Amino acid sequence: MKLDVLLGLQWGDEGKGKVVDVLTPEYDIIARFQGGPNAGHTLEFDGIKHVLHTIPSGIFHPNKLNIIGNGVVIDPIIFKREIDALLKMGIDVKKTLLVSRKAHLILPTHRFLDAASEALKGKAKIGSTLKGIGPAYMDKTGRNGLRVGDIERQDFEDAYNQLVEKHKALLSYYNYAYDLKEQQEKWLEGIDSIKSLTLIDSEYEINNHLAGKKRILAEGAQGSLLDIDFGSYPFVTSSNTITAGACTGLGVAPNKIGDVFGIFKAYCTRVGSGPFPTELENETGEALRKAGNEFGSTTGRPRRCGWLDLPALRYAIMLNGVTKLIMMKGDVLSILPTLQVCTHYMFMGKKISSVPFNVVNEPITPVYKELKGWNVPLDNIKSLEKFPEELNNYISFIEEELQLPIVIVSVGPDRSQTLIRKEIMSYEL
Ligand code: IMP
Numbered sequence: 001m002k003l004d005v006l007l008g009l010q011w012g013d014e015g016k017g018k019v020v021d022v023l024t025p026e027y028d029i030i031a032r033f034q035g036g037p038n039a040g041h042t043l044e045f046d047g048i049k050h051v052l053h054t055i056p057s058g059i060f061h062p063n064k065l066n067i068i069g070n071g072v073v074i075d076p077i078i079f080k081r082e083i084d085a086l087l088k089m090g091i092d093v094k095k096t097l098l099v100s101r102k103a104h105l106i107l108p109t110h111r112f113l114d115a116a117s118e119a120l121k122g123k124a125k126i127g128s129t130l131k132g133i134g135p136a137y138m139d140k141t142g143r144n145g146l147r148v149g150d151i152e153r154q155d156f157e158d159a160y161n162q163l164v165e166k167h168k169a170l171l172s173y174y175n176y177a178y179d180l181k182e183q184q185e186k187w188l189e190g191i192d193s194i195k196s197l198t199l200i201d202s203e204y205e206i207n208n209h210l211a212g213k214k215r216i217l218a219e220g221a222q223g224s225l226l227d228i229d230f231g232s233y234p235f236v237t238s239s240n241t242i243t244a245g246a247c248t249g250l251g252v253a254p255n256k257i258g259d260v261f262g263i264f265k266a267y268c269t270r271v272g273s274g275p276f277p278t279e280l281e282n283e284t285g286e287a288l289r290k291a292g293n294e295f296g297s298t299t300g301r302p303r304r305c306g307w308l309d310l311p312a313l314r315y316a317i318m319l320n321g322v323t324k325l326i327m328m329k330g331d332v333l334s335i336l337p338t339l340q341v342c343t344h345y346m347f348m349g350k351k352i353s354s355v356p357f358n359v360v361n362e363p364i365t366p367v368y369k370e371l372k373g374w375n376v377p378l379d380n381i382k383s384l385e386k387f388p389e390e391l392n393n394y395i396s397f398i399e400e401e402l403q404l405p406i407v408i409v410s411v412g413p414d415r416s417q418t419l420i421r422k423e424i425m426s427y428e429l
Contacts, residue, residue, distance in 0.1 A: 002258030007220030017041025020057035030058030033249030035221030036073035040297030070102035071249020076190025100202035101149030108183035109167035116176035127272025137238035203251025224316035235274025262322035278306035342366035
């Protein structure tokens with residue numbers, strides 16, 4: 001059996017949490033493979049909204065396993081909060097949530113270092129969520145990190161103190177003031193909470209399940225355009241957010257990857273700094289932000305809004321090997337009578353359809369195609385036959401341009417506002 005991957009094709013916040021929740025009945029296991037509590041995966045059902053940061057979005061379905069893979073970085077404080085909230089709701093996380101021993105831990109001092117580094121950057125700041133993601137991955141690649149499995153070691157406290165001492169030296173270089181005591185207490189409580197969960201060697205667990213014909217969906221976080229290698233560096237996150245990240249973040253070989261579901265919004269958003277060629281810094285952008293409630297689910301920051309960007313989507317599709325597309329938030333575009341879609345860029349005097357290297361320093365001018373908007377609400381539409389003609393045209397135009405099927409169209413945040421257009425699952429594997 002192969003493992004399917006679901007990930008964002010833009011700058012994150014595409015609606016991955018909602019779609020994973022909708023697709024979970026088709027799978028036995030949902031596995032997160034990278035990122036950490038910088039993510040905020042929002043799910044809505046039965047009139048209640050849930051935001052998950054570390055825990056896979058399959059957790060609300062009984063009898064499904066949820067795995068946090070080795071590629072994830074975990075902040076025990078935030079993780080404990082998530083676990084406690086789920087336990088309160090009667091969800092048996094102790095039975096349905098498994099954590100890789102090889103996942104790395106975010107220390108309170110990683111968060112301080114994140115803040116100190118951003119403060120020093122001044123105007124050139126990344127716009128990080130300040131959850132300690134960058135410093136935690138730096139310690140991972142610098143071979144200093146602490147992993148979940150280390151909490152089972154006798155000398156864990158020593159290893160923790162040693163790393164904290166190192167961080168303290170760095171923080172004094174930054175001249176950054178912090179108060180560790182309270183955070184450390186909470187962190188240690190978080191470690192106790194992790195101890196109460198089932199820790200696993202997730203690479204074996206996952207490959208054994210695949211061999212046993214279990215269906216697994218790997219859930220990405222952030223988006224392809226925030227990938228550490230292929231995003232608009234340095235305005236990126238610190239992990240590989242693309243399909244390759246599912247291989248390294250779960251221990252799954254490339255030839256075990258099946259379908260790759262690429263999720264995109266019908267327009268674009270970006271939170272934090274960095275290039276955004278189709279950004280609308282005007283009342284249309286403001287209207288999209290309002291209609292789409294475009295405020296970060298982790299930080300509450302307003303998201304920058306803009307038109308759909310096809311060169312960026314083509315790039316993400318190429319990097320990920322996307323087989324099926326999922327379009328989110330079509331309902332938000334209902335507010336506009338005409339729509340623009342970026343088909344190409346003008347870059348250094350040339351019309352191009354690729355994403356160039358120097359996106360950060362050279363200006364990019366989008367070339368747009370105008371399409372008629374549907375201008376009617378979609379959120380109550382329950383069948384494809386009710387789709388307005390202009391929406392069908394918008395969808396067909398994107399399918400034609402990207403040469404991939406859009407299998408799901410989402411018209412609202414609730415589970416029920418999800419329309420299946422084409423066969424989602426490939427069962428032949
Ligand atoms: P960091 O990963 O928190 O350091 O943030 C790096 C950049 O990625 C910033 O621009 C963040 O706003 C952005 N980012 C990180 N996680 C997410 C996410 O889950 N959704 C959207 N943007 C994110």
